[in-house]
Amino acid sequence: MSLLDITGxxxxxxxxxxxxxxxxxxxALDGVSLSIAKGExxxxxxxxxxxxxxxxKTISGIHPPSSGSVRxxxxxxxxxxxSAGRAVRxxxxxxxxxxxASLDPRxxxxxxxxxxxxxxxxxxxxxxxxxxxxxxxxxNLPERHLDLYPHEISGGQQRRxxxxxxxxxxPSLIILDEPTSGLDVSVQAxxxxxxxxxxxxxxxxxxxxxxxxxxxxxxxQRIAVMYLGRVVELGPTEQVFAAPAHPYxxxxxxxxxxxxxxxxxxxxxxxxxxxxxxxxxxxxxFRTRCPHATxxxxxxxxxxRPLTDGRxxxxxxxxxxx
Amino acid sequence: MVDLLSVTDLTVGFATENGTAxxxxxxxxxxxxGExxxxxxxxxxxxxxxxRAILGxxxxxxxxxxxxxxxxxxxxxxxxxAAIRGRDITFIPxxxxxxxxxxxxxxxxxxxxxxxxSPDRAPGDTGYTRTRRRADAARIQAALAAVQLPDIERLxxxxxxxxxxxQRQRVMVAMALLPEPKLVIADEPTTAxxxxxxxxxxxxxxxxxxxxxASVLFTTHDLGTAWExxxxxxxxxxxxxxxxxxxxxxxxxxxxxxxxxxxxxxPTQGAAxxxxxxxxxxxxxxxxxxxxxxxxxxxxDLCRASHNETAEPAPGHFVRCHHPNExxxxxxxxxx
Numbered sequence: 164m165s166l167l168d169i170t171g172x173x174x175x176x177x178x179x180x181x182x183x184x185x186x187x188x189x190x191a192l193d194g195v196s197l198s199i200a201k202g203e204x205x206x207x208x209x210x211x212x213x214x215x216x217x218x219x220k221t222i223s224g225i226h227p228p229s230s231g232s233v234r235x236x237x238x239x240x241x242x243x244x245x246s247a248g249r250a251v252r253x254x255x256x257x258x259x260x261x262x263x264a265s266l267d268p269r270x271x272x273x274x275x276x277x278x279x280x281x282x283x284x285x286x287x288x289x290x291x292x293x294x295x296x297x298x299x300x301x302x303n304l305p306e307r308h309l310d311l312y313p314h315e316i317s318g319g320q321q322r323r324x325x326x327x328x329x330x331x332x333x334p335s336l337i338i339l340d341e342p343t344s345g346l347d348v349s350v351q352a353x354x355x356x357x358x359x360x361x362x363x364x365x366x367x368x369x370x371x372x373x374x375x376x377x378x379x380x381x382x383x384q385r386i387a388v389m390y391l392g393r394v395v396e397l398g399p400t401e402q403v404f405a406a407p408a409h410p411y412x413x414x415x416x417x418x419x420x421x422x423x424x425x426x427x428x429x430x431x432x433x434x435x436x437x438x439x440x441x442x443x444x445x446x447x448x449f450r451t452r453c454p455h456a457t458x459x460x461x462x463x464x465x466x467x468r469p470l471t472d473g474r475x476x477x478x479x480x481x482x483x484x485x
Numbered sequence: 486m487v488d489l490l491s492v493t494d495l496t497v498g499f500a501t502e503n504g505t506a507x508x509x510x511x512x513x514x515x516x517x518x519g520e521x522x523x524x525x526x527x528x529x530x531x532x533x534x535x536x537r538a539i540l541g542x543x544x545x546x547x548x549x550x551x552x553x554x555x556x557x558x559x560x561x562x563x564x565x566x567a568a569i570r571g572r573d574i575t576f577i578p579x580x581x582x583x584x585x586x587x588x589x590x591x592x593x594x595x596x597x598x599x600x601x602x603s604p605d606r607a608p609g610d611t612g613y614t615r616t617r618r619r620a621d622a623a624r625i626q627a628a629l630a631a632v633q634l635p636d637i638e639r640l641x642x643x644x645x646x647x648x649x650x651x652q653r654q655r656v657m658v659a660m661a662l663l664p665e666p667k668l669v670i671a672d673e674p675t676t677a678x679x680x681x682x683x684x685x686x687x688x689x690x691x692x693x694x695x696x697x698x699a700s701v702l703f704t705t706h707d708l709g710t711a712w713e714x715x716x717x718x719x720x721x722x723x724x725x726x727x728x729x730x731x732x733x734x735x736x737x738x739x740x741x742x743x744x745x746x747x748x749x750x751x752p753t754q755g756a757a758x759x760x761x762x763x764x765x766x767x768x769x770x771x772x773x774x775x776x777x778x779x780x781x782x783x784x785x786d787l788c789r790a791s792h793n794e795t796a797e798p799a800p801g802h803f804v805r806c807h808h809p810n811e812x813x814x815x816x817x818x819x820x821x
Contacts, residue, residue, distance in 0.1 A: 210679035317764065347527035347706060352750040352760035374679065377709075381752040418684040420709030422736050422751070427713060431684040434633075436651050 165198040166336055166368050167222070172196070172231035172241075174214075174221050178441050189441040191217040192228070193392035196467070199336070204362070204369040206383030206400065208376055208415070212440055214392040215372045219338040222370070223257040224248050236335070253283050256334040260341045262325025266313040272324050273309035279331045294331065301364060302327045302357065319350060323357070330365060338370045343378060355382060376419045380404050388412045391440055391448045394467075398474030408476045410484065411449045447479065455484050487558070489700050490539065490668060491515040495552035497531075497538055499768075506768035508534045510724040510776075511552070513795070516700055518667070521691065523715035523732070524704040527747075529765055530721040532704040536670050539702070540576060541566040557667060571602045575661040577690075579673040581653035585645035592641030595625050595660060602664040628659040632689055651682040658686065662693055669694065669701045675710060687714050708751060712736060717801075720744050723766050723776040726795070729803040740798060740809040743777045775807065783808050 174192035177185045191214045199205045207215045220226045222233055224240065233241040240251050259265060266275050273295060280291045296306060302323040313321055329337060342358065343351040355378065361367060373379050379386055379400070386403055388396040388411065396409040407413045414433035420426075435452050438444060447465050450456040459479050467475045478484075497509040508531045516522045524532045537543050539554055541561060554561040556574065566574075578584045585594060599621040600606075600613050629637045632655040645653060654674060661669050671690065675683040691714050694701045705711055711718050712732060719729040720743065728741040739745045749759040763780040766772050775793050778784040787807050795805045799812075 210681060319764070348708070348747060348750040349527065349761035352752075352758045353762075355752070355758055356760065375752075376680065377752045380754065381758065415681060418680040420707075420713045422709055422712045422748075427684050427687075431688055433681050434685070436649055436682060 166201045166203075166236060167199040167370075168232075168234040169198065169222065170196050170232045170234075172218070172221060172233065173229040174217050174226055175229045187441055190392050190443055191440060192221060193443070195231075195389075195392070195394055197387055197394060197397060199368055199370060201335070202366065202368055203385065204371055204383040206379035206386040207370065207372045207389060208374065208379050208386055209389035210374065210415075210437060212391075212437060213389040214440070215374075215389050216340055217392075218389070219257065219340050219370060219372050223255055223338055224252055225257065253332045254335045255338070256329045256332070256336070257338045258326070258329050258340060258342060260344060261322060262329060262342075263313070263318060263321025263323075264325070266321060266324060266328070268313050270312075271309065272311055272313065272316075275313075275324065276309070276328055276331055279328065283332055298327045298330050299324075301330070301361060319353075322354070326357070326361070330361065333365060334367070336368045336370065338372070340372045341374065342371075343373070343375065351378070358382075376416065388415065391437060391443055393448060393477065394475075395449065395477045396474065397467075397476075398470075398472070402472055402474060408470060408474060408481045409449075409478045410453045410455055410480075414452075447477075449478075455480050487518075488515040488555075489518045490554070490556050490702070492535070492539070493553050493555075495535070495538060495554065496550040497534055497543065498548055498550050499544070500546045500548065504769050507550075507771065508547075508724050508768050509538065510771070512721075512724070512726055513552075514719050514726055514729060516668070516702060518700055519695075519698050520716045521694060521701040521703060521714055523711035523718040524702060524721065525706065525708060525711045525718060526721035527706060527765060529723075529768070531724040532721050533672055535721070536576075536672050536702065536704055540570055540574060540670060542570070568608060571598075572604075572664045573666055574668045574670060575664055575666040577654075577657050577661045577669060577671040577674045579676055581650070581657045582645060584657070585653070587645060590642055590644055591648070591656060592625075594645075595641070595656070595663070596621070598660055599625065599663060604665045624663060625659075628663050629656070631662075631693060632656070632659045633685075634659075650678055651685070654678060654682075654686055655689070658689055658693070662697060662699065665697065666699055669699050671701055671703045673705055674703075676705070676707070683710070684713075690714065708736075708747065720747070723771060724768060725776055725805060726803075727777070727805050731801055734799070734802055738802075738810070738812040740802065740804040740812070741777075741806045742781050742783050742808075742810070745810065746780075775805075777806075 172192055172195040176189040176191060178187040178189050180186045195218060207218060209215050221228050228241050232239060235251060235255055238251055240248055276295045277291050280286055299306060304320060304323055308316060343354055362369060371383050383400050385398060386400050387394045390411050396403060396412045403412060407416050418427060418431055433452060438451060444451050446462050447460040450460040465477045465479045467477050469475055493513050495509055495512045498505040498507050512535060526532050549562060603621050605617050605620055626637055634640055634655050675686050703714060715732050717731050718735045720727050722743050728744050739748060746761045750761060752758060761780055766776060772779055774790050775788040778788040793805050793807050795803050797803050798809060
């Protein structure tokens with residue numbers, strides 16, 4: 164059974180002119196459907212503005228969805244009231260790009276770690292302390308850090324404390340929003356390894372949002388490629404990388420430098436930039452940049468079509484252009 | 486071939502409340518005309534300071550303690566470089582939005598650049614004649630067309646906030662090449678861009694630099710980008726150059742343990758992801774001996790005690806290490 168099921172999720176923001184009158188809709192999420200199995204790592208990739216962060220924030224309830232359903236552990240959570248949603252979301256945590264930056268500078272680390280337990284549980288003081296210690300050890304920090312303030316430890320250690328705080332309630336699903344962007348590769352490797360370790364230890368499921376395709380390839384079992392608010396290709400990571408079926412996935416993958424491989428500066432072909440999500444083209448949203456576009460693509464939005472290997476691809480011509 | 490740019494023994498310190506931070510420590514490297522040279526390294530390694538020292542735009546609290554920078558056979562240090570800057574040496578910033586004025590149209594800003602930095606302008610010329618203006622207008626059209634910007638007339642009337650990040654960076658590339666410079670310094674020019682836009686900008690930069698015979702000093706923290714565009718690569722660590730090699734050699738046969746560790750940190754299919762334990766040393770109190778020894782798997786007493794000089798174990802391949810990797814290695818796998 165899947166842990167999280169999203170069906171037809173929409174998140175539309177109104178575009179207003181200077182007089183506050185609505186002049187259109189920005190369709191940040193436009194009919195997203197996907198599911199995550201327990202224990203899985205699902206990668207969400209796409210360029211800036213494709214809606215991948217909005218997806219994470221909508222699932223975790225930071226943005227309410229315009230329509231569609233989000234089922235988490237069997238409960239519909241998209242339409243819950245904020246207070247009812249809070250109880251469900253104990254098990255669903257959202258991890259910002261730098262979890263260390265959200266620590267309160269005036270609180271000792273021990274206090275920061277204990278707080279979620281006080282708010283959400285009725286555990287005894289001794290139990291809370293035991294869990295604080297256990298979690299701190301899990302992120303490889305010494306116990307003496309409990310009495311320090313965030314500014315007394317390094318940025319990398321703050322990041323670990325931030326992760327520990329997210330783990331305090333023992334969530335089942337963590338949404339990781341660009342957890343390694345802005346990091347140097349040597350640090351990135353350490354963070355990714357820690358995330359894998361924690362997943363094994365606490366039985367976690369990750370929704371991994373990243374623009375870095377090589378990290379996603381290494382880290383996730385399945386990936387969803389988003390373009391202008393829609394998932395255009397969804398399938399097992401290795402199959403998508405080995406033989407991308409959607410023309411957009413193809414161009415995106417061909418833009419990633421491969422050290423020792425063919426230089427993309429000699430071969431890269433995709434031109435132009437994505438249109439604004441406030442003015443999504445009719446029919447297939449990728450047709451304005453697609454080398455294979457036909458009149459059919461301009462008139463009809465392609466449905467999600469299953470390929471023989473179980474992948475879903477939103478393209479009219481996925482079979483003929485392979 | 487005579488070097489276009491050579492930096493010798495450059496040491497730069499920043500005066501701060503906590504003492505002097507030595508951000509560049511006896512850095513030496515040279516660039517030949519027409520080549521694209523990559524300057525890679527992690528945050529804080531000094532690559533941006535090096536780029537700024539060459540441009541002559543170091544912050545006020547920075548002081549050059551020793552060394553020399555020579556460009557086209559003239560010494561750049563200790564003289565006013567205003568005539569060279571923006572003309573013979575141009576700059577592409579990481580964040581193009583921060584480098585445009587929000588109050589003037591793109592056309593006004595390119596026009597202002599050409600008024601002072603056009604290749605036609607004679608030194609000391611303060612006017613802007615109609616002939617020069619016309620010649621420059623044609624140049625601007627051609628340059629913007631060369632970076633594949635559509636509808637140039639409209640674009641020139643737009644303000645920077647009306648352009649997308651990719652378009653702004655294209656305009657920056659065009660502006661950097663308009664004065665017909667000998668050297669373009671590009672400081673992480675594609676870091677803020679998506680991969681597909683990055684690929685387009687890298688392609689343009691490489692094409693245009695090659696066509697116009699400009700050299701490019703390209704700083705980046707992304708090794709993949711360095712592989713894409715560079716002819717040679719220098720990797721910096723804690724204010725020193727650790728290794729310099731032609732691009733193919735650099736990635737296939739790294740000799741410095743730091744380079745090898747960086748390459749092992751890249752997410753690659755079918756290989757364990759290894760980070761580098763420990764932290765980059767503080768520029769206030771760098772470790773004695775080799776800068777990398779506290780994090781190096783191969784460190785010996787020699788590394789802890791004595792400063793290492795740069796050696797050239799293979800032609801064109803420079804490495805600053807007491808125990809570099811030897812290539813080719815007889816036993817098969819890499820020695821690290």
